[in-house]
Amino acid sequence: MQTHDLEKRFQEKIDAEIKIEPKDWMPDAYRKNLIRQISQHAHSEVVGMLPEGNWITRAPSLRRKLILMAKVQDEAGHGLYLYSAAETLGASRDDLVMDLLNGKAKYSSIFNYPTLTWADIGAIGWLVDGAAIMNQVMLTRTSYGPYARAMVRICKEESFHQRQGYEIMLTLAKGSPEQKAMAQDALDRWWWPSLMMFGPHDSESTHSEQSMKWKIKRKSNDELRQAFVDATVPQAELIGLKVPDPDLKWNEERGHYDFGEINWDEFWNVVKGHGPCNKQRLDTRRKAWEDGAWVREAAMAYAEKKAARRLQQSGEEAA
Numbered sequence: 001m002q003t004h005d006l007e008k009r010f011q012e013k014i015d016a017e018i019k020i021e022p023k024d025w026m027p028d029a030y031r032k033n034l035i036r037q038i039s040q041h042a043h044s045e046v047v048g049m050l051p052e053g054n055w056i057t058r059a060p061s062l063r064r065k066l067i068l069m070a071k072v073q074d075e076a077g078h079g080l081y082l083y084s085a086a087e088t089l090g091a092s093r094d095d096l097v098m099d100l101l102n103g104k105a106k107y108s109s110i111f112n113y114p115t116l117t118w119a120d121i122g123a124i125g126w127l128v129d130g131a132a133i134m135n136q137v138m139l140t141r142t143s144y145g146p147y148a149r150a151m152v153r154i155c156k157e158e159s160f161h162q163r164q165g166y167e168i169m170l171t172l173a174k175g176s177p178e179q180k181a182m183a184q185d186a187l188d189r190w191w192w193p194s195l196m197m198f199g200p201h202d203s204e205s206t207h208s209e210q211s212m213k214w215k216i217k218r219k220s221n222d223e224l225r226q227a228f229v230d231a232t233v234p235q236a237e238l239i240g241l242k243v244p245d246p247d248l249k250w251n252e253e254r255g256h257y258d259f260g261e262i263n264w265d266e267f268w269n270v271v272k273g274h275g276p277c278n279k280q281r282l283d284t285r286r287k288a289w290e291d292g293a294w295v296r297e298a299a300m301a302y303a304e305k306k307a308a309r310r311l312q313q314s315g316e317e318a319a
Ligand code: FAQ
Pocket: 036, 037, 040, 041, 042, 044, 045, 048, 049, 075, 106, 107, 108, 109, 110, 124, 128, 129, 132, 135, 136, 196, 197, 198, 199, 200, 204, 205, 206, 207, 208, 211, 217, 221, 271
């Protein structure tokens, strides 16, 4: 069959909502775009463990410590499902990790900001996981089967994370004036970076048009950002916190909040590696990769030995 016919049949499948599976024919550009998005998503989950991991030893109670440890472990699990989904497209995990460590692959801008107080852990759960779910619910219906199925489980866990973060913020907002101020300060620092998570405006987005045609993405960056603002502003009001945006206003006619312009220079600066914690995050991941070399070697040696023994046993049985 000619490439043109294959492409036509592929698009018909997408339009008919039939999932694309690993062994199906797919255009090279579809495969490449998915490896890019899924691996960057995996890197985000893994690097995303670092800002919160920073507070495990300083959580204010045993209960909070247990919850935070479980959450950080969930993020590691999300990274693993996603690397596995990328591997079904023919990518090698070692190559993907190398792309992260040498700065070729991106990860979410949000994880390049520091966690300065305990309230930041609340703000991350509430806002960062909240933004992640807003973006990722649509990915449970993405056109590539393994990615869609991984996202179902991830979204269930993310929604628990969002609630635990909001509960931390609620507790602080109801606490002493100092605690409430700490919650407000965290909201002030995390609000704008959370809005940046959705990516550039649709008019500036490189991949959106094609990704939406292929139903990798089902909603645009700006649509999702608006939905996040609409859902989150009432949550802030409910706990008596103020969103740090003088231009934020309910627009009766549109049925949405109007909000101020994002500082795109800051966004691109962080994406290009010059945010407050980019260097620290990559150095930490690089050290973890190097320190883990012996574990990978041992696991490979064990797997090889087991395979050799199985081969020997099957040879003995045949004889
Ligand atoms: N940061 O053409 P578009 C989480 C890049 S997981 C850095 O619009 P696209 C869980 C983009 O890659 C958070 N780079 O791109 C958690 C592209 O560059 P490239 C991550 C960004 O792919 C919570 C260029 O800009 N979620 O939080 C960002 O169509 C708490 C042009 O952009 C996902 O990865 C950014 N914010 O749309 C963990 C979800 N935005 O690749 C721990 C899956 C854009 O050509 C604690 N990904 N860029 O070099 C997606 O839905 C999409 O990839 C978007 C971007 C929406 C992120």
